[in-house]
Amino acid sequence: MMGRMQAAVGAGASPDAQSMPAAQPAPYLSAQALVLGVAVAVLLVLVGYPLLWLLLGAFGLPQGFGLEHLERAFTRPQNFAALLNTLELALGAGALSILFGVPLAWATARSDMPWRRLVHALVALSYITPPYLTALAYIVLLGPDAGHLNRLLRTLFGFQSGPLNIFSMPGVIFVIGIHVFAFTYFLTYSALKSVDASLEESAQMLGARPWQTTLRINLPLVAPAITGGALLAAIDSMALFGPQAIIGSPAQIVFLPTRIYATIGGYPPRWGEASALSLLLVALTVAGLALQRGYLERRSYITVAGRGVRTSTAVLGAWRWPLLAYCLLLVFFSAAAPVGVLALTAVSHSWTEPLSLANLTLQHFYTALFQDQVSVRGIVNSFKLATAAAILAVLIGAAVAYLDVRSKVRGRRLLDYLAILPLGLPGTVMAVGILLAFIRVPLPIYGSIAILLIAYVARFLPLATRSANATFRQIDPSLEEAGRATGASWWHAVRRILLPLARPGLLVAFLLVFIPAFGELSATILLYTGGTETIAIAIYRLNDLGQLEVVSALAIFTIVVVLALTGLISWLSGPDRSFAAAPPVRG
Amino acid sequence: MAFIDIVGIAKRFGGLSALLGVDLAVEEREFITLLGPSGCGKTTMLRTLAGFLTPDAGTIKVAGRLLSSPRGVLAPEQRRMGMVFQNYAVWPHLSVFENVAFGLRIARVAQAEIAQRVARVLAAVGLEGLEGRHPGQLSGGQQQRVALARSLVVEPTILLLDEPLSNLDAKLRERMRGELKTLQRRTGITFIHVTHDQAEAMALSDRIVVFNQGAVQQVGTPREVYERPANLFVADFMGLVNKLPGTVIAQTADKARVRIGAQTLDAELSHGLAGPLKTVTVAIRPEAIRLGTAAPDVPANVLRGRLLESAFLGNIVDHQVDVDGMLVRVQGDRRHGLAAGSAVALTIAIGDCVVMRSDGD
Numbered sequence: 033m034m035g036r037m038q039a040a041v042g043a044g045a046s047p048d049a050q051s052m053p054a055a056q057p058a059p060y061l062s063a064q065a066l067v068l069g070v071a072v073a074v075l076l077v078l079v080g081y082p083l084l085w086l087l088l089g090a091f092g093l094p095q096g097f098g099l100e101h102l103e104r105a106f107t108r109p110q111n112f113a114a115l116l117n118t119l120e121l122a123l124g125a126g127a128l129s130i131l132f133g134v135p136l137a138w139a140t141a142r143s144d145m146p147w148r149r150l151v152h153a154l155v156a157l158s159y160i161t162p163p164y165l166t167a168l169a170y171i172v173l174l175g176p177d178a179g180h181l182n183r184l185l186r187t188l189f190g191f192q193s194g195p196l197n198i199f200s201m202p203g204v205i206f207v208i209g210i211h212v213f214a215f216t217y218f219l220t221y222s223a224l225k226s227v228d229a230s231l232e233e234s235a236q237m238l239g240a241r242p243w244q245t246t247l248r249i250n251l252p253l254v255a256p257a258i259t260g261g262a263l264l265a266a267i268d269s270m271a272l273f274g275p276q277a278i279i280g281s282p283a284q285i286v287f288l289p290t291r292i293y294a295t296i297g298g299y300p301p302r303w304g305e306a307s308a309l310s311l312l313l314v315a316l317t318v319a320g321l322a323l324q325r326g327y328l329e330r331r332s333y334i335t336v337a338g339r340g341v342r343t344s345t346a347v348l349g350a351w352r353w354p355l356l357a358y359c360l361l362l363v364f365f366s367a368a369a370p371v372g373v374l375a376l377t378a379v380s381h382s383w384t385e386p387l388s389l390a391n392l393t394l395q396h397f398y399t400a401l402f403q404d405q406v407s408v409r410g411i412v413n414s415f416k417l418a419t420a421a422a423i424l425a426v427l428i429g430a431a432v433a434y435l436d437v438r439s440k441v442r443g444r445r446l447l448d449y450l451a452i453l454p455l456g457l458p459g460t461v462m463a464v465g466i467l468l469a470f471i472r473v474p475l476p477i478y479g480s481i482a483i484l485l486i487a488y489v490a491r492f493l494p495l496a497t498r499s500a501n502a503t504f505r506q507i508d509p510s511l512e513e514a515g516r517a518t519g520a521s522w523w524h525a526v527r528r529i530l531l532p533l534a535r536p537g538l539l540v541a542f543l544l545v546f547i548p549a550f551g552e553l554s555a556t557i558l559l560y561t562g563g564t565e566t567i568a569i570a571i572y573r574l575n576d577l578g579q580l581e582v583v584s585a586l587a588i589f590t591i592v593v594v595l596a597l598t599g600l601i602s603w604l605s606g607p608d609r610s611f612a613a614a615p616p617v618r619g
Numbered sequence: 620m621a622f623i624d625i626v627g628i629a630k631r632f633g634g635l636s637a638l639l640g641v642d643l644a645v646e647e648r649e650f651i652t653l654l655g656p657s658g659c660g661k662t663t664m665l666r667t668l669a670g671f672l673t674p675d676a677g678t679i680k681v682a683g684r685l686l687s688s689p690r691g692v693l694a695p696e697q698r699r700m701g702m703v704f705q706n707y708a709v710w711p712h713l714s715v716f717e718n719v720a721f722g723l724r725i726a727r728v729a730q731a732e733i734a735q736r737v738a739r740v741l742a743a744v745g746l747e748g749l750e751g752r753h754p755g756q757l758s759g760g761q762q763q764r765v766a767l768a769r770s771l772v773v774e775p776t777i778l779l780l781d782e783p784l785s786n787l788d789a790k791l792r793e794r795m796r797g798e799l800k801t802l803q804r805r806t807g808i809t810f811i812h813v814t815h816d817q818a819e820a821m822a823l824s825d826r827i828v829v830f831n832q833g834a835v836q837q838v839g840t841p842r843e844v845y846e847r848p849a850n851l852f853v854a855d856f857m858g859l860v861n862k863l864p865g866t867v868i869a870q871t872a873d874k875a876r877v878r879i880g881a882q883t884l885d886a887e888l889s890h891g892l893a894g895p896l897k898t899v900t901v902a903i904r905p906e907a908i909r910l911g912t913a914a915p916d917v918p919a920n921v922l923r924g925r926l927l928e929s930a931f932l933g934n935i936v937d938h939q940v941d942v943d944g945m946l947v948r949v950q951g952d953r954r955h956g957l958a959a960g961s962a963v964a965l966t967i968a969i970g971d972c973v974v975m976r977s978d979g980d
Contacts, residue, residue: 510708513671514766516695517702518722518773528721532712 065441071431072443075450078428078490082465083453086314089307089468101304105312111305114291115312117280118270121205121287122316126266128209132362133216133265134258139359141224144345145352147360152221154363159214160598161371162551164274164568165587167207168575169370171278172377172584174198178384180373199283207279208269210366215268216261223257224250229344242346263324267317271458273554274568278575288313289460289554296464296558303468310461321456371591377584396585407586409563410570413481414550417566421488422496422545426538428489429496430504434526437504438512448497455494459554462491467558481564484556488549495544503537504530536604543601547594620683622647622809623668623777628677628687630663637663639833640677650803650810652820655830656856661813664830665779668811669702670695681777696725698777701770701808705782707762709754709769715741716750718765722773740772743802760791771806778803780812784819796822817857821845829853846904849890851975854902861903861947864977867896875974877901880943884920886972900977905950907971910938910957912964920972922947922965926957940965 092098105111136155140148158166173181176197185195197203231253232245240248273289280287286294288309295306348355377383378396385391400407432451435444454462466487470477477483507530515525531538553568560569567590574583621644630638638660645651653661666672668679670692679687686693695702710718716737723733741747744764754762763783770778783799784792800823803810814820820827821841829836829844829852837849848854851862865877865884873888877899886901912921924942938949940963949965957963 508706508708510704510706511710513669513695514702514704514708514710514769515721516671517669517700517779518769519696519725520721521694521696524725529710529712533710 067431067435071428071435072447074428075432075447075493078486078493079450079454082462082469082490085468086307086310086461086465089303089464090311092304095304101308102311104305105308108305110286111291111309114286114288114309117201117285118288118313118316120201121208121276122266122270122320124202124205125209125212125269126262128205129213129216129265130258130262132209132213132366133261134220135355136359136362137217137220137224139355141221142343142346143348143352143355145348145356145359147356151359151363154367155214155217157371157595158210158363158366159218160594161211161367161591162274162553162568162594163208163211163272164278164553164571165374165591166211166366166370167275167278168571168580168583168587169374170198170203170207172373172383172580173369174203198279201283201285203283204275204279204285207275208272209265210362211272211275212265212268213366215264216258219257219261219264220254223254225343227253227343232344260324263320267320267324267456270313270316271460271554273458273460273557274572277557278572288316289458292460292464293558296467306464307468310464313458313461314456317456317458371588374584374587374591377581378588380581383580383584396581397589400582400585400589404570404574404582406565406573407567407570407582410565410567410586411589413484413564414567417481417484417488418546418549420485421492421549422542424485424489425493425496425545426500426541429493429498429541430500430534430538432497433500433504437501438509448501451497452494454491457491459487459491459552459556460558463487463555463558466490466555479561479564483559484564484566487555487559488545488552491552491555492545492548495548496541499541499544500534500538503534503541506537507533540601540604543597543604547597550593551590620680621645622649622682623811624678624680625664625668626678626680628664628667628674628679630660630667630672630675636833638667638674641833641835643828643835643838645809645811647809648807650800650812650823650825651828652812652814652824652826653828653830654814654817654820654856655836656815659830660833661815661828661830662781663833665781665811665813669700669779670698699773699775701773701775701778703763703766703770703778703780703783705785707759707766707783707786709757709762709765711754713753714750715746715752715754715757715765718754719768719772721769726773736772737768740768743771744768744798759787760795763787763795767802771802771808775808777809777811780810782814783812785814785816792819799823821857829856831856846971847890847973848902848975851900851902851977854973854975859905859948859950861905861908863901863903863942863945863947865899865901867899867974870896874969875899877974879922880945882922882943884922884967884972885918885969886920886974887970889973889975892974892976896974898977900975902973902975903947903967903971905937905948906935907967908947908949908951909966910949910952910954910963912966915966915968918969920967920969922967924963924965926959926961926963928959929955929957931955938963 088094090101092101106115136151139145140152145151171179173179174196176182176194176199179196179198182194182196185191186193189195198207227250232249270287271289273293276287277290277293281290292306292309292313295302295309376387379392379394380387381391381393381395401411402408429451432447435441436448466483467478470483470486477486511533512525512529515529516522520528551568552566553572556566556568557572560566565573567586571583571586571590574586623643623645625641625643625645628638628641629636641660641664653664655661663672667674667687670687673692674687674689676689678685681698686698710721713721719737719740720733723736728736737750738747741750744767746761746764746768749757749761754765757765763786766783780799784795787795796819799810799812812820812823821844824841826838827841827844828838831852837844837853839847844853845857848857848860854860854862863879865879867875868878868883869876874885875888875896876883876885879901884901888896889902909915922942924940924947927939927941927946929939930937935950936953936955938952938957940947940949942965947965
C-alpha cells in the first residue's frame with residue numbers, strides 16, 4: 033500500500049493544472065441557496081402570509097382602512113367581557129400552577145417522599161391528555177346534577193342539590209389549571225435538580241439552618257423558573273379553546289378564543305372584528321412571552337453547572353405522609369380521575385346509571401371506531417392529516433435547522449425566528465389568519481382538507497424545527513467535514529452521514545408534530561367543513577349531541593394513541609437509541 | 620515554486636481577525652507543524668487549506684493549481700487532501716471497515732479492490748481484526764487509528780492533522796507521535812499538523828510555523844525555533860526562558876554587550892535585529908546555564924548571584940538564583956545540596972544569550 037501511496041503523491045495535481053487559473057466557487061453553496069430559497073418561500077406562505085392578512089384584516093383591509101374594528105374589540109360589551117374573562121382565567125391558572133406545581137416539584141425533585149416516580153409520571157399524563165378531554169371528563173365528574181363526585185358528596189353529606197358546578201368560572205380555571213400546572217412543575221423540577229448540593233452545603237457550613245438554606249439559597253435560585261413556568265401556564269391557558277368552549281359556553285362565560293369563534297361563526301361573519309380580537313390575543317401572548325423570556329434568561333446562571341450535578345435530598349420523616357397525600361390528591365384529580373372516568377364512561381351503557389356488571393358494554397367503542405360516520409371519518413382524517421403534517425414539518429424544519437446550525441448564510445436567524453414564531457400564537461389566531469389568507473386564493477384550498485394541513489404544518493413547525501435543531505447540534509460538524517475531506521459531495525455527506533445519524537432525532541421530531549396534530553381542536557374548529565372532520569371535531573360535535581359514552585370511547589382511543597406515541601418518543605430518546613447521544617469519544 | 624504556496628491569506632470572523640496575511644511555502648514530503656496557543660489562527664489556517672473556509676484575501680496554490688482565493692474555493696472533496704480531526708470524527712453509525720471504505724466507495728473503486736486496500740491500510744495502522752467493530756467499542760487510540768486509516772486509504776497528496784494527539788493520554792500520545800512520524804516517512808505524504816504542544820511539534824516536525832494572534836511569528840526547524848527564537852513570544856512559547864532586561868552599551872553587526880543590573884554580558888543579536896539598540900531583553904534558556912566558573916571550551920559570560928533555592932525534579936534540578944535583584948532559573952547543573960544563600964557563579968556561553976527587542980517596543 034505504501035508504495036502505491038508514494039506513487040500517488042503529487043499526482044493530485046491534474047495535468048491541466050495550469051489551464052485552470054481560478055478555483056470554482058464551492059458547489060454546495062448553490063445547493064444551500066436552493067434549500068434556503070425553498071424553506072423561505074414555504075415559511076412565508078405558511079406563516080408570514082396569514083399573519084400579514086390578520087394584520088390587514090384588523091385594519092379593515094381590503095374593504096377600506098379604518099380603526100373601527102380595533103375600537104370595537106374593546107368597546108363592544110361582549111368583547112370587553114371576553115377580554116376580562118381571559119385575563120381572569122390567565123391569572124387564576126397561573127396562580128393555581130404555582131400552588132400545584134411547586135410543592136410537587138420539590139417533593140419529586142428533592143425529598144425522600146415515596147412514589148416520586150409515580151407522581152412525576154402522572155403529572156406528565158395530565159399534560160399529555162388533550163385538555164378538552166379533561167374538560168369532558170369533568171362534566172362527568174362534576175356536572176351539577178349527575179356528576180359522579182356531586183352524587184358522592186350528596187350521599188356523604190346530605191346536600192339537597194349540587195353542591196359543585198363545573199360550569200362556572202372557577203370550574204374553567206380549575207380544569208385548565210390541572211392541565212397547565214405541568215409547565216410550572218417541569219420548569220421548577222429541572223431548576224431544583226440543577227442546584228448543586230455544594231451551594232447548600234456552603235450555606236450550611238456558614239451556620240444556616242435547613243429552612244434558611246431553602247429560603248435564602250434554593251428559593252432565589254429557582255424563583256425565575258417558578259415565575260417563568262407560571263407565565264407559560266397563564267399564556268397557554270388563554271389559548272385553550274377546548275375547555276373554554278366545553279365548560280365555559282354552557283355557563284355563558286366567553287373568552288377571547290370562543291368569542292373569535294362566535295364572531296366568525298355568526299351570520300354574516302365579522303372578519304374585521306375577529307382579526308382585531310385575534311391581534312388582541314396575540315398582544316397578550318407576546319407580552320407574556322417577553323416577560324417569561326426575561327425570567328428564563330435570569331435562570332441561566334443555575335444551568336451553567338450542567339451535567340454532573342449532585343443534589344441533596346431532604347429527609348422528611350413523618351412529614352412525608354401529608355406531602356404524599358397532597359401530591360396524590362393532585363395527580364388523582366389532574367390525571368387519574370379524568371382518564372379513569374372517561375374509561376369508565378366508555379364502557380358503560382349509560383354513564384348516569386350506577387356502576388354494575390349489567391351496565392358494562394363495548395358497544396360505544398364499536399360505534400366510535402366503526403359505525404358513526406363522523407367519528408370514523410374523523411379518525412381517518414386525523415391519521416392522514418397528522419402524518420402528512422408531520423412529514424412536511426420535519427422536511428421544512430430540518431432545512432431551517434440545518435441552515436441555522438451548519439451554515440453561515442445571512443438571514444438564517446430571521447428564518448429560524450419565523451419558524452419558531454407560531455409557538456406563541458394561539459390556534460384560533462392562526463386559523464383566522466389562514467382563513468383570511470386563503471379565502472381569496474383561487475386554489476381549491478378553502479373548505480378542503482388542505483387548509484387543515486396548512487394550519488397544522490404552520491402551527492407545529494416550531495416543534496419540528498427545534499427538535500431537528502437540537503439533533504443537528506448534537507452531531508459534530510467534523511463528522512460531515514471528514515466525509516467531505518474523504519471526497520464526498522455536500523449532498524452525499526448529508527445523506528450518508530448526517531441523516532443516518534439524525535434519524536432517531538428526526539423521528540422524534542415527526543412524533544412531536546404528529547401527536548398535537550392528531551388531536552388538534554382550536555384551529556380545526558374554525559377550518560373544518562362537512563367531510564373534513566377530525567377526531568377532535570367528532571368529539572366536540574358528539575358532545576354537543578349529548579352522546580358522552582361514545583365521546584368517551586373516542587377520547588380513550590385518542591389518549592391511547594397519544595400515550596403510545598409519547599412512550600415511543602421517550603424510548604427513542606433513551607440513552608442507547610440514538611447515535612447522536614454518543615458523539616465522537618474524546619480521549 | 621513550492622509544492623504548497625500560501626500567499627497573504629487573511630480571514631475575519633465578524634469583528635475578529637483570525638488570520639492577518641499569512642505567507643507560507645511548504646515543500647513536498649515535508650512534515651510541517653503549525654504551532655501556537657489556542658485562538659492564534661492555526662486551526663483557521665488549516666481549515667482554509669482544507670477548503671472549508673473562504674479566505675478574505677490571499678491565495679492558496681498546490682502544485683501550481685489555484686485552490687483558494689476570495690473569489691472562490693475548490694470544494695474540500697475535490698482537493699485530494701486527507702484530514703484527521705481533533706475528535707477523530709469517526710462515524711458512529713458505520714463499522715471500522717465501512718468508515719475506512721467510505722472514500723473508496725465514493726470514488727467508485729471496485730468491491731474487491733476496496734476489500735484489499737482497506738485490509739492493507741488497517742494492517743498499516745495496526746487495526747487488523749477490528750473491521751467489524753463499531754466506533755463505540757473502540758478506545759480513543761483505536762479511533763485515532765481509524766481516522767488515520769480513513770484518510771490514508773484514499774492516497775492523499777497532503778494530510779491535514781488538527782491536534783490529532785490532544786485527546787490521548789500522555790503515554791499513548793508519545794507512542795502515536797512515533798507512529799505518525801514513521802508513517803509520514805514511509806508514505807512520503809506531506810503532513811500539515813496543528814498543535815499547541817511545543818514538545819510534540821519539536822519531536823515531529825521538519826519545520827515549525829509559530830503562530831500568534833493571526834500572524835506567523837517564525838518559520839524554522841525545531842532547533843532554530845528553540846535556540847534562535849525570532850522574538851520573546853516564540854522564546855516563551857517554546858519553553859522555559861530567562862528574560863533579563865538590560866541596556867546595550869556596545870554593539871557590532873551580530874553581537875552586543877549588555878548591562879544586566881550591575882554586571883555585563885555579551886550576547887548574540889536575534890535574527891533580523893538591526894539598528895542601534897538601547898533597552899533590550901536577553902533571553903537565556905535555563906539549561907544553558909551552569910553553576911561555577913569552570914571555563915567551557917567556547918567564549919562564555921560569567922554572572923555572579925546568590926542561590927535562593929534548589930528543587931529536585933528528577934531528571935533535572937531547578938535552581939533559583941538572584942542576580943542583582945532578578946530571578947534566574949538554572950537547570951544546566953544537576954548538583955544538589957548547595958546551601959541556600961550561598962554565592963554562586965553562573966557560566967553561560969555567549970552563543971546561548973540572545974538579545975531581543977523588549978515587549979512593547
